[in-house]
Amino acid sequence: MCSFCNHTSTCEGFNSLIVPYKLAPQQLVGVVGLEIHAQINSNTKLFSGSSVRFSAPPNSLVSFFDASLPGTLPVLNKRCVEAAVMTGLALNCSINRKSLFDRKHYFYADLPSGYQITQQRQPIAVDGTLTYSLLGGKKRSQVIRKTVNIKQIQLEQDSGKSLHDDLRSQTLIDLNRAGVGLMELVMEPDMSCGEEAAAAVRELQLILQALGTCQGNMSEGQMRVDANVSVHKPGEPLGIRAEVKNINSVRCLARAIDYEIQRQIEVLQRGQTVQNETRAYDSKSGETIPMRDKEGLQDYRFMPEPNLPPLIVYEDNASLPTGIDARQAVVVQKIREGLPELPGVKRDRLVQTYGILPEHSFTLVNEDGLVEYFEAVLKVTKKEPRKVIGWVTNELLGHLKEKDMSVSHSPISPSALAELLELQETGHISSSAAKQVFQEMWRSPGKPASQIIQEQDLGLVSDAARLHSICQKVVDSHPNEVHAIRNGNKKVLNKLMGLVQKETKGRADPVLVMAILQEKTS
Amino acid sequence: MSVISIAAKRGLSLKIIRPWCNLLTNSASSTRVTCLWSSTKPAHVPADLVDKLERLALVDFRTKQGLACLEKAIRFADQLHVVDTSGVEPMDSVLEDRALNLRGDAVVEGDCAEELLQLSKNTVEEYFVAPPGNIPLPTREERTAMLKHSEF
Numbered sequence: 001m002c003s004f005c006n007h008t009s010t011c012e013g014f015n016s017l018i019v020p021y022k023l024a025p026q027q028l029v030g031v032v033g034l035e036i037h038a039q040i041n042s043n044t045k046l047f048s049g050s051s052v053r054f055s056a057p058p059n060s061l062v063s064f065f066d067a068s069l070p071g072t073l074p075v076l077n078k079r080c081v082e083a084a085v086m087t088g089l090a091l092n093c094s095i096n097r098k099s100l101f102d103r104k105h106y107f108y109a110d111l112p113s114g115y116q117i118t119q120q121r122q123p124i125a126v127d128g129t130l131t132y133s134l135l136g137g138k139k140r141s142q143v144i145r146k147t148v149n150i151k152q153i154q155l156e157q158d159s160g161k162s163l164h165d166d167l168r169s170q171t172l173i174d175l176n177r178a179g180v181g182l183m184e185l186v187m188e189p190d191m192s193c194g195e196e197a198a199a200a201v202r203e204l205q206l207i208l209q210a211l212g213t214c215q216g217n218m219s220e221g222q223m224r225v226d227a228n229v230s231v232h233k234p235g236e237p238l239g240i241r242a243e244v245k246n247i248n249s250v251r252c253l254a255r256a257i258d259y260e261i262q263r264q265i266e267v268l269q270r271g272q273t274v275q276n277e278t279r280a281y282d283s284k285s286g287e288t289i290p291m292r293d294k295e296g297l298q299d300y301r302f303m304p305e306p307n308l309p310p311l312i313v314y315e316d317n318a319s320l321p322t323g324i325d326a327r328q329a330v331v332v333q334k335i336r337e338g339l340p341e342l343p344g345v346k347r348d349r350l351v352q353t354y355g356i357l358p359e360h361s362f363t364l365v366n367e368d369g370l371v372e373y374f375e376a377v378l379k380v381t382k383k384e385p386r387k388v389i390g391w392v393t394n395e396l397l398g399h400l401k402e403k404d405m406s407v408s409h410s411p412i413s414p415s416a417l418a419e420l421l422e423l424q425e426t427g428h429i430s431s432s433a434a435k436q437v438f439q440e441m442w443r444s445p446g447k448p449a450s451q452i453i454q455e456q457d458l459g460l461v462s463d464a465a466r467l468h469s470i471c472q473k474v475v476d477s478h479p480n481e482v483h484a485i486r487n488g489n490k491k492v493l494n495k496l497m498g499l500v501q502k503e504t505k506g507r508a509d510p511v512l513v514m515a516i517l518q519e520k521t522s
Numbered sequence: 523m524s525v526i527s528i529a530a531k532r533g534l535s536l537k538i539i540r541p542w543c544n545l546l547t548n549s550a551s552s553t554r555v556t557c558l559w560s561s562t563k564p565a566h567v568p569a570d571l572v573d574k575l576e577r578l579a580l581v582d583f584r585t586k587q588g589l590a591c592l593e594k595a596i597r598f599a600d601q602l603h604v605v606d607t608s609g610v611e612p613m614d615s616v617l618e619d620r621a622l623n624l625r626g627d628a629v630v631e632g633d634c635a636e637e638l639l640q641l642s643k644n645t646v647e648e649y650f651v652a653p654p655g656n657i658p659l660p661t662r663e664e665r666t667a668m669l670k671h672s673e674f
Contacts, residue, residue: 043627050632058648059638063631067638079627100614105578109652164654172649175638299578309617328624 033189047074088125194254
């Protein structure tokens with residue numbers, strides 16, 4: 001049982017347990033709440049008309065407002081509002097008809113104005129849920145559904161980027177990112193370990209990518225996740241929490257959270273108290289290190305943004321005030337109708353359409369491009385989807401994962417795989433031979449299956465005479481086994497079958513061999 | 523703006539209500555208005571709070587006069603609590619009757635790195651240069667020593 005979240009042996013935490021000498025670890029469980037900053041996929045920034053791009057010459061995507069020059073004012077980007085509403089609807093939130101903007105003050109060189117415009121009092125969306133799935137159970141083949149509550153989604157500005165030059169003891173500031181629109185998603189502390197958090201974030205990534213509101217690439221900083229971690233005994237009040245930052249991938253997220261939970265448990269076991277602090281995750285060592293030296297809690301001096309009236313969104317066309325310009329109105333109903341197919345719906349559709357198992361559907365949707373690959377194979381082969389899925393989720397995906405490659409870089413194209421499967425289906429090769437051919441196709445990209453079969457003589461041996469002689473040889477050299485079979489132990493037939501296959505290097509037609517052996521041992 | 527609102531927030535919350543004009547009558551009818559200021563308690567701001575305010579707002583109260591000014595300002599703001607605002611919706615923006623203008627998502631500005639960099643004394647290859655981190659505000663004693671000869 002995982003000591004962090006009481007799940008049956010699915011968590012990494014289970015394997016990294018350190019036996020305590022005071023408190024039994026089962027008593028303390030982790031509590032995890034995530035804060036996610038998702039960069040809005042828009043052409044321009046939240047309050048200015050300067051461009052949003054990943055790499056560009058420093059300070060070339062900066063307007064006078066972004067540089068916080070006096071006399072500039074914020075003008076809200078309609079696309080950002082629509083993106084926030086779309087995301088809110090996809091996560092089952094209530095959209096606030098009226099939301100307000102505030103200023104959050106703090107001093108740092110990458111925040112030229114000295115404050116960030118955010119939505120602290122009344123954000124655009126509240127009270128949502130994110131449903132995600134974990135593969136659990138003994139063989140990790142059971143799909144376990146979980147939900148995490150979303151407290152709110154708010155629109156806010158991103159800050160610029162600081163590059164630290166320790167050599168010359170200075171910081172270089174690039175304001176290209178300053179003012180880019182962010183959606184901050186605040187989740188309730190409903191999770192209890194790294195695996196759950198990682199699965200939730202992965203699902204959120206898939207949802208945002210499906211909506212097109214955020215590209216979700218954590219390594220490029222398009223989605224930043226901070227974890228609030230604490231430990232407590234179930235039923236007792238929540239413990240003091242620490243914030244973990246500098247997490248650059250979903251995998252790092254799980255490791256960082258599990259490390260932090262473990263660290264806090266050890267602190268409490270030593271009789272000390274957990275500090276309310278910000279810690280940075282160091283991916284090299286796998287540890288969290290204290291980050292800021294906080295002189296008490298930061299006071300952000302929140303105040304209403306005086307330059308922006310309240311943001312009003314309208315439920316439907318009927319509720320629009322007369323004479324309003326259509327370009328000025330954000331209509332929730334229209335956005336709701338335009339929502340694309342979400343990952344959860346897609347998974348169910350695949351199960352319905354192709355008759356595959358939920359865990360296979362889960363694996364398909366979870367991997368970029370795998371659904372398209374699978375469907376491309378099905379177009380070419382007459383083989384049943386249920387027989388194809390294993391090849392895609394086990395053979396193909398296994399090889400890709402081993403080499404850390406994406407589906408788009410697969411050396412075996414969908415049509416090539418389909419050809420191989422057709423040859424297996426029509427009895428030209430056995431399934432074990434097919435696996436060998438697959439390996440060879442992987443090593444020599446572009447070489448068709450038929451060619452490999454010919455070169456390596458992997459074709460199924462169906463020559464009855466030859467099979468008869470091999471079977472006879474095996475039967476003659478194993479009198480004990482034959483005796484056992486004749487006495488009723490039919491399982492021994494499999495052993496003889498194995499020996500025949502060894503003789504034919506796995507190329508014998510198993511159906512024929514079984515029939516011949518049964519005949520010879522009856 | 524900030525100093526008053528932080529200080530007021532410490533003990534009491536700041537609420538702006540409308541309309542203001544009812545409170546502030548002109549001097550002609552001042553006999554009808556009692557000085558609300560005197561009905562508020564004198565405010566004493568503890569030393570560590572003053573220190574924190576100075577660091578957050580980068581304002582220096584320095585002299586006894588400065589502190590006295592701060593305390594007077596807090597008392598002035600405290601007048602708001604004399605007024606009964608139960609059941610009244612707070613107004614937090616004078617723009618509340620205006621429509622928020624939404625902009626289309628087209629690129630219309632930016633691409634002026636040269637112009638912006640010229641505003642800064644210290645640049646390195648199109649980056650602005652800043653100190654390695656926030657420079658901590660010197661302690662009270664250090665500040666007093668630094669500003670000893672200042673006329674303010």
